[in-house]
Amino acid sequence: MTSNFRHVALIGKYQASSAGAIGESSRQALDGIARFLQHQGCSVAIEAETASNTGLLHYPSLTVEDIGARCDLGLVVGGDGTMLGIGRRLARFGTPLVGINQGRLGFITDIPFDTYQATLPPMLEGDYEEDLRPLIQACVMRAGQVVFEALAMNDVVVNRGATAGMVELRVEVGGRFVANQRADGLIIASPTGSTAYSLSAGGPMLHPSIPGWVLVPIAPHTLSNRPIVLSDATEVAVEVVSGRDVSASFDMQSLASLLHGDRILVSRSAHCVRFLHPQGWNYFATLRKKLRWNDGDP
Structure with a gap:
């Protein structure tokens, strides 16, 4: 497979747990996503604080500024708070961001973790919807x-x-x-x-x-x-x-x-933050799901 995004940065939770590091399950999740991206033909780097907190030191580590200057895509794994933090810092570079939700609500990290293997490949090939947020x-x-x-x-x-x-x-x-x-x-x-x-x-x-x-x-x-x-x-x-x-x-x-x-x-x-969503993404569908509105007829 040939990806439109050759160099992808993985960003996890910025705040470590009380034990001083991101939990083992989060580390395994990030490592699994990194390996998956490599199988899709992507070169993978880990944001420096994420690498330090997870111990994923066998991947190249980049500062946020390096990600903005060198990466085609930022893949954020966490909740909306994680996305807010990195979105503010990468906006001036115009780096597009995709969110895989490991938080509770997920208005802007909208890809469920258990679906990323099916959802990401078409997006990496350019099949996505862009959403600019000032x-x-x-x-x-x-x-x-x-x-x-x-x-x-x-x-x-x-x-x-x-x-x-x-x-x-x-x-x-x-x-x-x-x-x-x-x-x-x-x-x-x-x-x-x-x-x-x-x-x-x-x-x-x-x-x-x-x-x-x-x-x-x-x-x-x-x-x-x-x-x-x-x-x-x-x-x-x-x-x-x-x-x-x-x-x-x-x-x-x-x-x-x-x-x-x-x-x-x-x-x-x-500056605007550039979010990429799966093709067919719909803001109202997000509201229905996250706010538990009555779905009604499709």
Whole structure:
């Protein structure tokens, strides 16, 4: 077989277990996938942290930057959190990503582990559907200076501390004042993130093709303060007016402690994450399966 993707990088869970390494079952899964890819004519490398955590040292090991520069495809084995982490880092290289699900939900790591041997070969030959997901670019401004910046694929969340009361946040969209919101916090979610924390807080689901965000208050003081869908062509600014222990998180990965007067600026990044799905992939079928909707008639 001749593969369209000659050089494939395998990426597993970034966070090791409490024992200090990825479990034996995960190591065996990655090794099995690597051997399968080699039988398909692919040259296989392991992402450096994955190799270190699994002990799979008999394959070439590459940093994320090397993967972006040298590999045709990234194959992510894990859950959505694993995909979010590597997606943010590889987006600037345009490296396409395929997800094999070993997590619980799997909205973006959508190939079940027990089907990869049947699903991957046609994809490696070029029979797939491409799905571009824009990233969020965010920064924290303090006294006119950038003190923190990050990329996010799912969401930017501003919220109160665990024991603190409500926060008050001044919200501007496209330079225009929207409202001062008193709530436990505020979520700015991409279409990808609209099925994550935003959904739990009562926000709507956005189809991935929509160039927009959803602004979702968390437990707002005023019940008429409802989620709103915005164009992602405009910048959103959130200023901390009052509250204690206020922080901002970006995909629940990076945290920044905030002071009164700090401004979180959110805009669309120039980079997109490239997901590849099996031919016939359908977003609504994913929702039916993951959210356990009634299938109805085919």
